[in-house]
Amino acid sequence: MTHRRMASIGAFVMLALSTGWLISHLERVPVTYREAPQAEARRNPYLALERFTARMGGQLTRRPDARIIDRLPAGGTLFLDRQRAHRLPPERLHRLLAWVEDGGYLIAVAERPGVADPLLDHFGVRHLEPPPEAPRERQHVLEVTPPGALRPLRVDARWPGLEAGGRQPDWSTGERTEGGGKQILHFNLGRGHLTIASELDSQWSNQRIGAMDHAELYWTLLSAHDRSPQPQVLLLSRLQMPTLFDWLLENAGAACIAAATLLVLWLWRIVPRFGSVQPEMPPARRELxxxxxxxxxxxxxxxxxxxxxxxxxxxxxxxxxxxxxxxxxxxxxxxxxxxxxxxxxxxxxxxxxxxxxxxxxxxxxxxxxxxxxxxxxx
Incomplete structure (x- = not known):
């Protein structure tokens, strides 16, 4: 056996031993990393909340049409997002509260300070600004303990707290150290429940639902107050009003059809007919x-x-x-x-x-x- 063949056999044996050692000592583990939001996540800021609800056995449906408030199904949970001031006229707000009193559960995000909120005004709830002598550094993390929670839950808290006016809440939690106020106010209305909280749109968004105890707070509230066998959540976010065309079809459909028919008949009468071209008459010769x-x-x-x-x-x-x-x-x-x-x-x-x-x-x-x-x- 030549010296070159002995060296090749020795190298092969060393490679086999190294490969065996690596296989026996190295372990494949999953690595989690965050990707940039895709198109669906950019379009739906509550996509993670929707998937979390489905994973826990419930169902979350997102709608942007404010007219759904006029025909809510009995029971279930309605999560009402911000930017609703012009979508809640008095008659619609009355129907919404009647739905809650009939056994529904309403979770409403308090509008930002200084923004009109008919729902908060109805219950006399307002944002409580800290006094001038309070420290400028606000507390960014609060502990809330809603009914049914096994431990205090940590949540974000960057806005001023909420304070009840005329009607006092049945329970509240998340008291702030500077200036008072609470993070969550809860009211029992008839057979239903109303929870008004600050910053829920941020806490339950795609970016923050997995931080602190935001997801646990969401499921704790549903488990305590949603009476459905499996939580059924209707999310009204980025509310939009119907277009003029949709409103006319819904409220004046017969008049619109009659007007369209008259318009078609008028156009049929005045539009020139298409066919063979008639010969032009020779111009008449004028006399002097x-x-x-x-x-x-x-x-x-x-x-x-x-x-x-x-x-x-x-x-x-x-x-x-x-x-x-x-x-x-x-x-x-x-x-x-x-x-x-x-x-x-x-x-x-x-x-x-x-x-x-x-x-x-x-x-x-x-x-x-x-x-x-x-x-x-x-």
């Missing part, structure tokens, strides 16, 4: 007298009577020069006298027709009539 008549009508409407009388006077003088050149050669005064003696017409009328000013339609027609009569006499 029609053009002259149109010019005369325009001058008559414009008040240019003297302009219309000029060609008539010139025509009469040319006829006079042909028939009576002796009279035509005389002055205007002698012409008037001669024509008056020959025709029997008044001299003043003849003078006005030959050289007078024409300012009215009556004077114009009288001058034309006089010149016609004189031409006939010639």
């Amino acid at each position: 007298r029609e053009h002259l008549a149109a010019v005369a009508r325009y001058l008559w409407r414009s008040g240019a009577l003297a302009t219309l009388l000029v060609p008539t006077r010139e025509h009469f003088r040319s006829r006079l020069a042909l028939r009576q050149p002796g009279i035509a050669a005389c002055s205007t005064t002698l012409q008037v006298s001669a024509l008056a003696a020959r025709s029997g017409l008044p001299a003043a009328r003849i003078a006005a027709a030959l050289d007078g000013r024409v300012e009215t339609p009556h004077a114009f027609t009288d001058a034309l009539r006089t010149l016609r009569d004189l031409e006939r006499q010639l």
Whole structure:
């Protein structure tokens, strides 16, 4: 056996021993790392809460339409997000509270300080600002102990606490050290329950549901107050009002259909029909007298009577020069006298027709009539 073959066998044995040692001493373990939010997580800030609810045996449905409040199913849980001031008119708020009194469970996120909140105003709940002498550094972590919790739960707390006004809550938790106030206020309404809490939208969002005890707080509240066999949660987030078209169809459907039908019929009546092109009629040839008549009508409407009388006077003088050149050669005064003696017409009328000013339609027609009569006499 050559020296080279001995070296190859020794290297192979060492590789086999090293591989066996690595297999026996190394262990495969899972590694968890966070990825950037994907499209679905960016679109739905409560996607993690929805999957957590399904994993625990419940069901969470997210809706953005505020009109669902008007037809909530009996029982179950409604999680009402912020930005609802203009979506809760008095009549809708009354129907919502009636649903709670009938056995529903409402979890409402308190609006930010300074933002109108009809639900909080109805119960006299307000944000409690810390006094000026309180330390500026607020407590960012609170311990809350809702009914059913086996231990105090740690949650985020960055907003001012809540304080009940006229009606006192049946229980509250999460007291702050600076300025007082509570994190959670709970009211029993008839056969149902209402929980008003601060910052739930942040605590139960995709970014914070897994931090501290936020998920445990969520499930503890559901387990204590949701009467369904399996928690059924309806989440109203990013509430939107129906568009004008949807509102019209819902409230004035018959009128909209009638208006659309009339519009279609009107368009059918006025829109040109498509078919074979008809031959165009040859343009009618106008006569000269029609053009002259149109010019005369325009001058008559414009008040240019003297302009219309000029060609008539010139025509009469040319006829006079042909028939009576002796009279035509005389002055205007002698012409008037001669024509008056020959025709029997008044001299003043003849003078006005030959050289007078024409300012009215009556004077114009009288001058034309006089010149016609004189031409006939010639």
